Amino acid sequence: MSFLGRVVHWFLDPAHWHGDFGIPNRVEEHVVMSLVATGAALLIALPIGLTLGHFGRGGALAINISNVGRALPSFAILVIAVQLVGIGPKPAFLALVALAVPPIMTNSFVGMRDVSPDLRDAARGLGMSDLRVLLRVELPNALPVVMAGVRTAGVQVVATATLAALVGWGGLGRFIIDGFSQLDYVQVFAGALLVVVLSAVAELSLALLQWALTPAGIRSAAAADRGHAVRATAPVAEPAT
Amino acid sequence: MAPAASAPLLDATEPWIRWNWVGGHVDLILGDLGQHVELTVIAVGAGLLIAIPIGVLAWRYRGSRAPVLGLAGAVYTIPSLALFALLVPWTGLTVLTAEIGLVSYTLLILVRNIVVGLDGVPAEVRDAALGMGYRPLRQLLRVELPLALPVIIAGLRIATVTTIGLITITALIGEGGLGQLLYDGLQRDFRTPLVVGSVLSVALAVVADLSLALVQRLLTPWRTA
Numbered sequence: 320m321s322f323l324g325r326v327v328h329w330f331l332d333p334a335h336w337h338g339d340f341g342i343p344n345r346v347e348e349h350v351v352m353s354l355v356a357t358g359a360a361l362l363i364a365l366p367i368g369l370t371l372g373h374f375g376r377g378g379a380l381a382i383n384i385s386n387v388g389r390a391l392p393s394f395a396i397l398v399i400a401v402q403l404v405g406i407g408p409k410p411a412f413l414a415l416v417a418l419a420v421p422p423i424m425t426n427s428f429v430g431m432r433d434v435s436p437d438l439r440d441a442a443r444g445l446g447m448s449d450l451r452v453l454l455r456v457e458l459p460n461a462l463p464v465v466m467a468g469v470r471t472a473g474v475q476v477v478a479t480a481t482l483a484a485l486v487g488w489g490g491l492g493r494f495i496i497d498g499f500s501q502l503d504y505v506q507v508f509a510g511a512l513l514v515v516v517l518s519a520v521a522e523l524s525l526a527l528l529q530w531a532l533t534p535a536g537i538r539s540a541a542a543a544d545r546g547h548a549v550r551a552t553a554p555v556a557e558p559a560t
Numbered sequence: 561m562a563p564a565a566s567a568p569l570l571d572a573t574e575p576w577i578r579w580n581w582v583g584g585h586v587d588l589i590l591g592d593l594g595q596h597v598e599l600t601v602i603a604v605g606a607g608l609l610i611a612i613p614i615g616v617l618a619w620r621y622r623g624s625r626a627p628v629l630g631l632a633g634a635v636y637t638i639p640s641l642a643l644f645a646l647l648v649p650w651t652g653l654t655v656l657t658a659e660i661g662l663v664s665y666t667l668l669i670l671v672r673n674i675v676v677g678l679d680g681v682p683a684e685v686r687d688a689a690l691g692m693g694y695r696p697l698r699q700l701l702r703v704e705l706p707l708a709l710p711v712i713i714a715g716l717r718i719a720t721v722t723t724i725g726l727i728t729i730t731a732l733i734g735e736g737g738l739g740q741l742l743y744d745g746l747q748r749d750f751r752t753p754l755v756v757g758s759v760l761s762v763a764l765a766v767v768a769d770l771s772l773a774l775v776q777r778l779l780t781p782w783r784t785a
Contacts (some may be wrong), residue, residue, distance in 0.1 A: 322649055389718075390765035392725040394739065395758035398746045402576075402754065478639030482729070485746065495645045499732065504649045511645035515638050522637050 322505070329509045340493075342513065349490040349517060353477045356412055360419030360472060365465075368424040372431025373457065381428035388421035393479045401486045411483035411490075418479055419472035426468025430461030459534045466529035470522075477521040481514050491517060578752045589741070593760055596727055596737025600768070603659055603723050607666030608716065614667070615674025616700065625675065632668035640665070640729045648733060658730040665726060666719040673715025677708030710783065713776040717769050724765045728757070738764070 320328070329335060336342055371377040396417050400410035434457045442456040484492030494510025497503075582589070618628045635643075643661045651657040681704050689703045705712075731739030741757030744750070777783075 387762075389721055390725065390762050390769070392728040392739075392742075392758070392761055394728040394731075394742055395754075395761060398742050398754050399758060401746065402751055474637060478642075481639050481641050485732075492641065495641055496732075498645075507645045508649050511642040514642040515646070518637055518639055518642075 322508075325505045326508050326512070329505050345489060345491050345493060346513070346517065348488075349477070349480050349492075352408065352411060352415070352483070352488075352490060353473070353480050353521070356415035356480075357419050357469075357473050357476050359412075360416045360423055360476075361469065363416070364420045364423035365427055368427030369431050369458075369461070369465075372428040372461070373453065375432050378428065378432065381425050385421040385425035388418070393418055393475075394482060394485075397479075397482055397486055406487035408488050410486050411480065411488045414483070415476045415479055419476050422468045422471040422475070423465075424468075426471075427461070427465045430464030430468075431457060433464070434460045460537060463529065463533050463537065466525075466532055470525040470529055473525050474518065474522050477518050478514075574751050576751050577755050581752045582756060589756060589760070592736075592738050592740050592757070593764070595735075596724070596739075596761070596764060599655070599658060599662065599727050599730070599735065599737055600720065600723050600764075603662035603727075604666055604716065604720050606659065607663045607670055607719060610663065611667055611670035611674060615671045616678070618671065619675045619678040629668070629672060629675070632671055635664045636668040640726050641732065644730065644733050653734045655735050657733055658727070658735040661730070662723050662726055666723060669715045669719045669722070670712075673711050674708065677711030677715075678704055680711060681707045706780070709780050710776060713772060713779070717772045720768045720772060721765045724761060724768060728761060 334341075338344065368381060371381055393414065397410060397414040400413040400417075404410050404413060438456055438460060439452060442452045447455065480490050481492035481495065483490055484496040491510060491513050494513065495507050498505070498507030498510060614628060618625045638646075640661065643664065644657060647657045647660055651660065685703065685707065686699070689699045694703065727737045728739035728742055730736045731743040736743065738757045738761045741753040741760075745752070745754035745757065
């Protein structure tokens with residue numbers, strides 16, 4: 320049987336659809352871990368990034384954090400986390416949070432800082448209080464950029480959760496890592512396909528969420544922004560590691 | 561069973577770095593560092609060679625832009641471990657597998673920045689070049705690409721730093737540069753190679769980024785900022 324035929328067979332085998340080592344359970348582990356880690360990163364990064372951006376302070380800090388984050392390989396974060404808290408779900412969680420914080424923090428900072436001063440002035444001229452300016456003008460206008468950061472972070476978390484199989488945790492990476500150690504390339508390939516599908520689903524859902532949360536009035540402006548270059552300091556989607 | 565899963569208890573008293581191990585393994589460490597640099601140079605170099613014609617074509621023929629960038633973007637969202645895993649059945653545990661994956665990841669960043677960089681060339685500069693009798697190819701090489709250089713090099717910096725990080729993953733397919741130190745440390749539960757591999761990987765990324773920033777300043781002397 321051809322290689323791809325054996326991969327199809329692997330997927331059709333009912334044994335791969337049941338129990339702790341089955342596909343449904345691995346998907347669930349992967350999704351739950353990704354959601355919890357991204358949620359924790361949001362709790363940490365959003366307040367800091369939005370506050371710094373609102374006051375226009377700490378820009379160097381916010382941007383450097385994201386550049387250092389890019390230089391530090393996620394595999395290195397993961398293995399160091401193992402040394403700190405042992406193998407299993409804990410190092411995976413810590414490493415994923417550490418990965419997700421920089422893009423969210425940088426983007427919420429940049430999003431808030433770059434709200435046009437004219438808009439703020441106009442809102443004040445209309446008699447809005449500071450709090451209302453913050454809630455009704457700054458936050459909605461910053462939202463597309465903030466959400467772009469959340470999307471980058473979320474996609475990267477889903478991707479990196481795959482690596483967590485290396486440190487004794489489950490998720491879809493198990494199929495790839497176990498396949499490699501058993502020289503079972505059918506399993507490796509099938510696991511990789513599952514990971515690709517889950518990443519695509521994550522990417523699309525977050526894109527949809529970003530679109531849904533963007534106020535209709537600034538959707539077209541946000542769309543016009545999409546063609547921008549990737550610059551050294553600009554927030555950019557990273558290849559998921 | 562993954563090797564790491566069988567690792568029993570961690571020894572919290574193990575120091576983060578044992579200098580005598582480092583001293584005894586200088587050749588190994590330098591070898592891994594050398595391989596890391598080599599894999600990076602090949603990936604980014606090949607990526608650039610492929611990205612320049614694609615970028616220029618996508619810029620010239622607007623209709624091809626969306627499909628080209630869309631395809632590159634789709635590859636970009638594939639997690640690296642999965643991309644390597646998809647390639648291994650066809651190309652084996654080889655340098656080729658590692659490089660195909662690494663080059664694919666550089667393409668989105670490079671092509672996009674080439675297109676945007678060329679887009680940014682002011683129309684009046686292009687008109688002036690045309691008026692001076694530049695042929696299209698000469699205009700591209702002498703006017704448009706040089707003016708797009710800052711944006712292209714910005715992309716090159718991101719691609720390089722990203723590649724240096726990704727190579728740690730290729731240790732899993734046996735071609736990992738400094739990633740081999742990380743993997744070794746993980747399997748033996750030995751902190752020193754972990755720390756050495758991580759620190760050198762970050763240092764390499766920083767040095768590469770700063771060197772490319774310097775190259776940009778030297779290549780574009782007309783920009784004083």
